[in-house]
Amino acid sequence: MADRVAASRPGGRSGRVLTAIYTSVGELVGEGADKISFPVIAERAGVNPTTLYRRWADVNALLEEVAVAALTRDGESxxxxxxxxxxxxxxxxxxxxxxxxxxxxxxxxxxxxxxxxxxxxxxxxxxxxxxxxxxxxxxxxxxxxxxxxxxxxxxxxxxxxxxxxxxxxxxxxxxxxxxxxxxxxxx
Amino acid sequence: MADRVAASRPGGRSGRVLTAIYTSVGELVGEGADKISFPVIAERAGVNPTTLYRRWADVNALLEEVAVAALTRDGESxxxxxxxxxxxxxxxxxxxxxxxxxxxxxxxxxxxxxxxxxxxxxxxxxxxxxxxxxxxxxxxxxxxxxxxxxxxxxxxxxxxxxxxxxxxxxxxxxxxxxxxxxxxxxx
DNA sequence: TGCTTAAAGCAAAGATCATTGCGTTTTGTT
DNA sequence: AACAAAACGCAATGATCTTTGCTTTAAGCA
Missing domain, CATH: 1.10.357.10 (Tetracycline Repressor, domain 2)
Structure with missing residues (x-):
């Protein structure tokens, strides 16, 4: 139910998978998709759904993480x-x-x-x-x-x-x- | 996707069903239930899930309706x-x-x-x-x-x-x- | 270069949700 | 009292979703 622990292996495949997931979420949200679920996100990211279930408590937790990342990656001063x-x-x-x-x-x-x-x-x-x-x-x-x-x-x-x-x-x-x-x- | 039409048959059984549903929602929310779905609400209300699916677009629409009802039934002046x-x-x-x-x-x-x-x-x-x-x-x-x-x-x-x-x-x-x-x- | 193990993949099984057609009940009206 | 329509119930079905145990991959480190 709570968020999982921080990644202790940020690079390589794990990093690529995470990027793919973030990208997938971004695209889905951008397209105004109404059904955003772990399986849907995973398919577009070319990743196994299990990975998402194991890392985030639920879809909203992931969405929030992506939202924060999008806002925090400065560009706007x-x-x-x-x-x-x-x-x-x-x-x-x-x-x-x-x-x-x-x-x-x-x-x-x-x-x-x-x-x-x-x-x-x-x-x-x-x-x-x-x-x-x-x-x-x-x-x-x-x-x-x-x-x-x-x-x-x-x-x-x-x-x-x-x-x-x-x-x-x-x-x-x-x-x-x-x-x-x-x-x-x-x- | 949008809300269904207003009830054209407010009394009798329909009224009782609606009351039961509202009560069910109120109890579930009060208990802090984490999984609030149509089937769950329906079971507690002693009502068929189909009724909910046909009347409300989704769970949040119903929740909002109950919330508004709770706020609007004046008591607070x-x-x-x-x-x-x-x-x-x-x-x-x-x-x-x-x-x-x-x-x-x-x-x-x-x-x-x-x-x-x-x-x-x-x-x-x-x-x-x-x-x-x-x-x-x-x-x-x-x-x-x-x-x-x-x-x-x-x-x-x-x-x-x-x-x-x-x-x-x-x-x-x-x-x-x-x-x-x-x-x-x-x- | 190996070793350890975190992290990802795979597959199967079960649970829950969601939709739909059709029959039944019952409300509001004539 | 009788009718038409609305609302509900039932049941079957398909679609997702979710969980779980086990296997495989490869990241980080000595």
Missing amino acids: VPDTGSLQEDLTRWAEIIARDIARPERTRYLRAMVSARVETVSGCPVTEKRGEQASEVVLRARGRGEPAPTVEQVLDHVIAPLYHHVAFALPVDDEYARRLVRDVLAMVR | VPDTGSLQEDLTRWAEIIARDIARPERTRYLRAMVSARVETVSGCPVTEKRGEQASEVVLRARGRGEPAPTVEQVLDHVIAPLYHHVAFALPVDDEYARRLVRDVLAMVR
């Missing part, structure tokens, strides 16, 4: 324009555009489903926290009044993800509104 | 203390305590999973919007400066649900903090 308002706005817009994509929505659902009561927090939220911290600290370094990291997470990130989770519209305008609101708190 | 700060705080605390319960968390996950791209919004959010509207309108009637309904939804409700969805801690203190933040916007 936080905006640094010299203005808190501008940094936050651009950052929020980037996130809004990103998570509004159908694949991301799918991953989001998987992450919510995969959460267990005993486990607190998730890598994605932590990642967003780090990014928020970066922006906030820079602003404070410039002497600008800035919200706390928690406030940014609660009032910009949370509403964005909430909208996606409940299929409510998410666009740049909405992202900008959230940033306006959170900045209004510190004035 | 919105606080009316004469002070916006007080009303919002108490209301947020009520919600926080409610959704922090394991059963509610389970329902929340189901609602997120049940959402489809083509469908926008959900009954629960609408319900919260009505409640927020009530509090906000009363405050304005008294001449108090008040946030918009959207602001309450984005900055109080969304963070609460977000925390629950990602297994982050949710308590009274957190609820109060959110209310403080949203009120700070309008000053």
